[in-house]
Amino acid sequence: MDIDFLKSQLEDHDQSQLLWYWESLDKDSQEKLYNELKHLEFSNINGYFKQAMEDLKHASDKIxxxxxxxxxxxxxxxxxxxxxxxxxxxxxxxxxxxxxxxxxxxxxxxxxxxxxxxxxxxxxxxxxxxxxxxxxxxxxxxxxxxxxxxxxxxxxxxxxxxxxxxxxxxxxxxxxxxxxxxxxxxxxxxxxxxxxxxxxxxxxxxxxxxxxxxxxxxxxxxxxxxxxxxxxxxxxxxxxxxxxxxxxxxxxxxxxxxxxxxxxxxxxxxxxxxxxxxxxxxxxxxxxxxxxxxxxxxxxxxxxxxxxxxxxxxxxxxxxxxxxxxxxxxxxxxxxxxxxxxxxxxxxxxxxxxxxxxxxxxxxxxxxxxxxxxxxxxxxxxxxxxxxxxxxxxxxxxxxxxFAPLKNADTAAKDTPTTCREALLSLHHRYMLDAGSKFIHSDGSSLSDIPCAKKAKESGDCQKSENDDQFNKCEVSPLVSYAGEGLEDLLSGKKLVPPVQIVMGPSDITPSIIQNVTANGTTN
Missing domain, CATH: 3.90.550.10 (Spore Coat Polysaccharide Biosynthesis Protein SpsA; Chain A)
Known part of the structure; x- marks a missing residue:
């Protein structure tokens, strides 16, 4: 390690503080820090900082x-x-x-x-x-x-x-x-x-x-x-x-x-x-x-x-x-x-x-x-x-x-695991409808193609059914369909009890339909 050369470099670029604790480090830690510092381009970094601070001054400028x-x-x-x-x-x-x-x-x-x-x-x-x-x-x-x-x-x-x-x-x-x-x-x-x-x-x-x-x-x-x-x-x-x-x-x-x-x-x-x-x-x-x-x-x-x-x-x-x-x-x-x-x-x-x-x-x-x-x-x-x-x-x-990005935990208002999940399941629900399937209750009665919105449920404008919470849990494996294509032969005319999964493994030849799966994983 050429520590004298490194010290000289740091002094030239006004970054000497990076070695303030050098004497308190053991040999392994000194080598670790030395290897990190010798790869930094201090001239460029200082230039980036100067430009960055100038940009911050104009951050509120409009174009x-x-x-x-x-x-x-x-x-x-x-x-x-x-x-x-x-x-x-x-x-x-x-x-x-x-x-x-x-x-x-x-x-x-x-x-x-x-x-x-x-x-x-x-x-x-x-x-x-x-x-x-x-x-x-x-x-x-x-x-x-x-x-x-x-x-x-x-x-x-x-x-x-x-x-x-x-x-x-x-x-x-x-x-x-x-x-x-x-x-x-x-x-x-x-x-x-x-x-x-x-x-x-x-x-x-x-x-x-x-x-x-x-x-x-x-x-x-x-x-x-x-x-x-x-x-x-x-x-x-x-x-x-x-x-x-x-x-x-x-x-x-x-x-x-x-x-x-x-x-x-x-x-x-x-x-x-x-x-x-x-x-x-x-x-x-x-x-x-x-x-x-x-x-x-x-x-x-x-x-x-x-x-x-x-x-x-x-x-x-x-x-x-x-x-x-x-x-x-x-x-x-x-x-x-x-x-x-x-x-x-x-x-x-x-x-x-x-x-x-x-x-x-x-x-x-x-x-x-x-x-x-x-x-x-x-x-x-x-x-x-x-x-x-x-x-x-x-x-x-x-x-x-x-477009449904995942940015935040569920404590946030948007771009959360919940909003991502709902976006994907809603898309796949539409895939199934477009392919000609119909959704029904477990007793055989028809379900609306459009689930009740949460606000409508809360206001009483929409009658809650036993399947409302599960209605939108419709998932299609990407191995079955890339963007909704090819589902007609599988789903056209079929009556499905949600939640519904269309599954397929990488080596499978044909997909399978799993429907009406309960919380414990069993099928009704």
Whole structure:
């Protein structure tokens, strides 16, 4: 260890406090801290901090005058497309999958802190009848999509699944997939890699020590993807596999359509190098970023960056002018990813700043947990590369079909395990109805196709039945149906007593219908 050189470096960059406790450390701890510090790029970190503090000064500035609505020609939607168009987009997408030209890239570096669990979000079970976790649902959707593509093209195909983890989630994620035998997928087609970390910095510009021998570090945001792609040679792996289309998404959306062939087909039709899925923003004050143009470049503008007056602007048809709500669900060509992952382009992405309460080592060498923000964490966002795109596309989907994020514990008002569970079960309930099934009471009498809303029950406007609490517990295995297709032969004309599960294992040939399951797991 060249400790004198390190001390000199720290002095040059005004970070000498990182070695304040050096003499009190044993040799192992000294080596640990030394190895951590020698890999930090102090000049860059100080530069990031300077820019971050400048951005904080202007955090309340509004950019209303710079905003432009999305051009009509780059936009499409599920509701605005004909059945024939949707079928053609799906065909194009399945052709790409069937010819091994599609990969999915999962952003899964975050911990389940807000959920209150000590493990990665992907391992979370929201309480579905099947008890499946987010990772299992996503894996089975991939497996089903590979089978659908093979049916269309006649070719065996695979969809490589690249999972960007962090220091905090990589090992647990790796162990989880091994324990579950990769949920029927091939081990070599699940590739884990780590995003980077950045030091947490106090408002005085000093890097914070989380412990005497450890710097306080935080993941560098989902926009750290581009640096991680370089570091771990992921783009080279994609190229070797013949991948040209990449679907990027966040782990917490329970309704995500993995490598959605309709979305891919739409982007291919538009010759887009970069695309975004969006949901319609109907409430001006909804805390969600919008996809739009800023000074001629595509961008996601956070709700806090515009005034209420601009957020409330409406078109002649009554829709909000800026209504393309970002859901972190994107399409990239490999060539575009190669371009934006180069150092020159990646360095242009600014760091977004969050004030945080960051534990630190106090003067008495004990860990202090502050009650007020005492520093910042810096991160980049995955969608900040939109401004590099010349050919862009936005595909609007129905929120109730494709977007139900898991952010918070059930003590919160939204984005909870309960809201995610209800969203998925409601979607699958509609799948079953669309396939021609009918729901009945256990005595054979008919159930309404529309369950009573909770408020209606409470007000007495709707008569509560013995099955109301179970009515919406309808779950379809992704191995049976990717997006509601192929259920007619199984369900048309069938009368079902809820709760209902349509189940299938990775090696099963045919699905099974389980209905009227009681709380103890028996069938009435």
């Amino acid at each position: 209303d005058n710079l905003l432009q609505p999305l051009p009509t020609e780059v936009c499409g939607s599920v509701t605005g497309s004909s059945p024939e168009e949707l079928k053609e987009y799906n065909r194009i997408g399945l052709e790409e999958v069937g010819n091994n030209r599609v990969a999915v890239l999962l952003l899964a570096g975050g911990q389940g802190t807000r959920l209150g669990v000590p493990y990665p979000k992907g391992m979370y079970n929201v309480g579905l009848p099947s008890k499946k976790t987010l990772y299992q649902l996503q894996a089975e959707r991939l497996l089903k999509l590979e089978r659908l593509a093979k049916q269309q093209t006649g070719k065996h195909c695979t969809i490589p699944w690249y999972i960007m983890t962090s220091e905090h989630t990589k090992q647990a994620t790796d162990d989880y997939f091994k324990q579950h035998n990769y949920f029927g997928l091939e081990k070599e087609n699940i590739i884990l890699f780590e995003q980077g970390l950045l030091p947490c910095i106090g408002f005085d510009g000093k890097i914070i020590l989380a412990n005497k021998d450890k710097v306080a570090l935080a993941p560098d945001g989902n926009g750290g993807l581009y640096r991680a792609l370089r570091k771990w040679n992921i783009l080279e792996d994609m190229e070797k596999r013949g991948v040209t289309n990449i679907h990027v998404y966040c782990v917490d959306n329970i309704l995500v359509k993995m490598a959605d062939p309709v979305f891919i087909g739409f982007c291919r039709t538009k010759k887009a190098e970069c695309g975004a899925k969006a949901v319609e923003k109907t409430v001006p004050t909804e805390a969600v970023g919008v996809v739009c143009k800023v000074e001629g470049h595509y961008q996601v503008v956070e709700y806090s960056e515009i005034t209420v007056e601009t957020a409330e602007l409406r078109r002649d048809n009554g829709q909000l002018t800026f209504n393309a709500g970002n859901i972190c669900n994107h399409y990239f060509t490999l060539d575009f990813l190669k371009h934006v992952s180069q150092v020159e382009q990646e360095n242009q992405l600014k760091h977004h700043v969050a004030k945080k309460k960051i534990p630190f080592v106090g003067d008495d060498q004990q860990i202090v947990k502050p009650t007020e923000p005492n520093g910042i964490k810096m991160e980049k966002f995955v969608f900040d590369v939109f401004h590099f795109a010349k050919n862009f596309a936005v595909w609007e989907v129905l929120r109730e079909d494709e």
